[in-house]
Amino acid sequence: MPATAPLHLIASNAPDTAAPMVEVHGLDKRFGALHVLRSLDLRLARGRITAIVGPNGSGKTTLIKILLGLVRPDAGTVAIDDAHVTEGWQYRERIGYMPQAARYPENLTPREVFAMLKDLRGVPDAIDEELIDAFHLHSELEKPLRTLSGGNRQKVGAVIAFLFRPDLVILDEPTAGLDPVASSTLKDKIRSEQERGTTFLITSHVMSELDVLADDVAVLLDGQIRYSGPIRDLKREAGEQHLERAIAHLMTKAD
Amino acid sequence: MNAILSTTTAKIFKYELSDVLRSRWVLAYGAFFLVVTDALFRFGGGSSQVLLSLLNVVLILIPLVCTVFGTMYFYNAREFTELMLAQPVPRASLFVGLYAGMALPLAVSYGLGVALPFLWHGVGAGGVGATLALMVGIGMLLTFVFTALAYLVAVVFQDRVRGLAVAVLAWLVFAIVYDGLVLAIAHTFSAYPLEKPMLALSMFNPVDLARIVLLLQFDIAALMGYTGAVFEQFFGSGLGMALSLGALGLWLVVPLLLGRWRFAKKDF
Numbered sequence: 251m252p253a254t255a256p257l258h259l260i261a262s263n264a265p266d267t268a269a270p271m272v273e274v275h276g277l278d279k280r281f282g283a284l285h286v287l288r289s290l291d292l293r294l295a296r297g298r299i300t301a302i303v304g305p306n307g308s309g310k311t312t313l314i315k316i317l318l319g320l321v322r323p324d325a326g327t328v329a330i331d332d333a334h335v336t337e338g339w340q341y342r343e344r345i346g347y348m349p350q351a352a353r354y355p356e357n358l359t360p361r362e363v364f365a366m367l368k369d370l371r372g373v374p375d376a377i378d379e380e381l382i383d384a385f386h387l388h389s390e391l392e393k394p395l396r397t398l399s400g401g402n403r404q405k406v407g408a409v410i411a412f413l414f415r416p417d418l419v420i421l422d423e424p425t426a427g428l429d430p431v432a433s434s435t436l437k438d439k440i441r442s443e444q445e446r447g448t449t450f451l452i453t454s455h456v457m458s459e460l461d462v463l464a465d466d467v468a469v470l471l472d473g474q475i476r477y478s479g480p481i482r483d484l485k486r487e488a489g490e491q492h493l494e495r496a497i498a499h500l501m502t503k504a505d
Numbered sequence: 506m507n508a509i510l511s512t513t514t515a516k517i518f519k520y521e522l523s524d525v526l527r528s529r530w531v532l533a534y535g536a537f538f539l540v541v542t543d544a545l546f547r548f549g550g551g552s553s554q555v556l557l558s559l560l561n562v563v564l565i566l567i568p569l570v571c572t573v574f575g576t577m578y579f580y581n582a583r584e585f586t587e588l589m590l591a592q593p594v595p596r597a598s599l600f601v602g603l604y605a606g607m608a609l610p611l612a613v614s615y616g617l618g619v620a621l622p623f624l625w626h627g628v629g630a631g632g633v634g635a636t637l638a639l640m641v642g643i644g645m646l647l648t649f650v651f652t653a654l655a656y657l658v659a660v661v662f663q664d665r666v667r668g669l670a671v672a673v674l675a676w677l678v679f680a681i682v683y684d685g686l687v688l689a690i691a692h693t694f695s696a697y698p699l700e701k702p703m704l705a706l707s708m709f710n711p712v713d714l715a716r717i718v719l720l721l722q723f724d725i726a727a728l729m730g731y732t733g734a735v736f737e738q739f740f741g742s743g744l745g746m747a748l749s750l751g752a753l754g755l756w757l758v759v760p761l762l763l764g765r766w767r768f769a770k771k772d773f
Contacts (some may be wrong), residue, residue, distance in 0.1 A: 291750075318590070345591075356526065357527060370589075371592065
């Protein structure tokens with residue numbers, strides 16, 4: 251089975267067929283004896299919401315960390331809007347990232363963290379703090395982060411991801427610690443930013459959520475992409491109504 | 506490019522400094538030197554006696570505090586490091602900023618802790634000023650050396666318990682065990698000419714080098730330990746001091762560059 255889907259699947263109803271936002275080719279990464287990513291290829295279309303799904307330990311977080319430059323690849327090329335991630339750091343100006351389990355300097359307050367990031371990027375204003383209102387976070391802004399609940403920390407992480415109006419937003423299990431209200435607030439935010447042309451990369455274990463939210467899906471299995479393309483096409487190929495069943499179908503076929 | 510690097514470094518340094526100062530132990534560290542130096546004056550010592558008494562406190566305590574605090578702080582700053590790494594920040598700037606934000610406050614609080622009591626007790630006659638300046642300078646240099654070593658250890662070892670153990674072991678070797686080893690070697694091979702091997706050995710221990718520089722200034726060969734005595738005999742004060750200062754400088758630059766290099770390649 252080929253590592254990537256035929257090109258016509260990716261391009262089927264993309265708003266434009268310009269160069270992809272993210273282009274990964276032949277990506278390889280080992281942690282000691284563990285071969286996490288095996289010659290992985292992936293393209294993320296501009297302006298679309300792509301879900302990365304796969305079993306625990308399939309390399310989703312490693313892939314994301316490589317896109318961010320937190321983990322160095324052993325082989326392969328990773329380009330974000332034609333900028334190679336191993337050759338610079340400026341490209342991160344255009345990425346917003348919400349980690350899986352958000353960890354921040356414990357003694358700082360959210361307001362101090364936001365101020366620090368603005369100062370670091372030299373962007374004192376003209377940024378997007380809409381989520382602070384939407385999450386009703388104002389009462390938490392002056393408390394040290396160590397005293398915040400897990401859900402509120404996740405909200406702080408979401409605010410940071412959108413803070414600088416990035417072109418690419420990477421969300422690693424964004425709704426895992428959020429209550430239903432906050433979770434739907436975040437999804438609304440994702441949709442409204444997509445309308446402004448932002449590209450999204452999302453991992454989640456909640457397939458029903460991705461089914462509604464995402465346009466494309468990339469299925470990661472044993473360190474390789476088993477399917478990449480529109481969710482609609484995957485469902486049609488599998489003859490299933492739901493993403494969860496379509497992916498299950500794909501995985502049993504792969505065995 | 507260089508301007509971006511240095512302003513980012515300066516910003517990281519600023520955040521780290523405010524965090525280090527917020528936890529008050531750096532101030533406590535400076536206060537400790539202040540109290541000890543002041544007490545040594547009050548127990549009736551002249552300026553040069555006070556400096557001599559401080560010598561061993563400086564040579565043992567600075568490396569210990571810098572290795573332990575440096576390693577712990579680096580591991581504890583992991584959240585901050587990860588947050589910064591996802592931002593448009595070059596890794597080299599991040600490492601240098603983290604290092605300076607730790608080493609500088611330690612060095613300054615030590616320097617003030619020792620120098621202030623001399624100011625209010627009077628530096629005294631007998632040209633102690635130069636010795637005091639050297640003592641403060643060497644202590645600060647040791648601070649930078651051992652903070653660099655601590656950061657190198659913390660970058661290399663992922664596990665904080667193991668990293669801390671390695672750092673403390675390194676301190677134990679440099680500050681305590683090394684001189685004993687040198688003496689043991691000298692005793693075992695006492696039938697052979699050992700001057701040159703001994704000189705070479707002293708280069709491999711930053712604490713030894715600091716001791717040699719200070720004691721060459723004090724001009725008390727008897728207190729120098731084996732390597733120090735050989736040093737003065739061989740080089741005389743001037744050349745000996747230049748050589749050991751140079752070697753101490755290498756002990757700062759090499760671990761720092763190694764740490765920065767490993768940090769740039771590290772997976773988070």
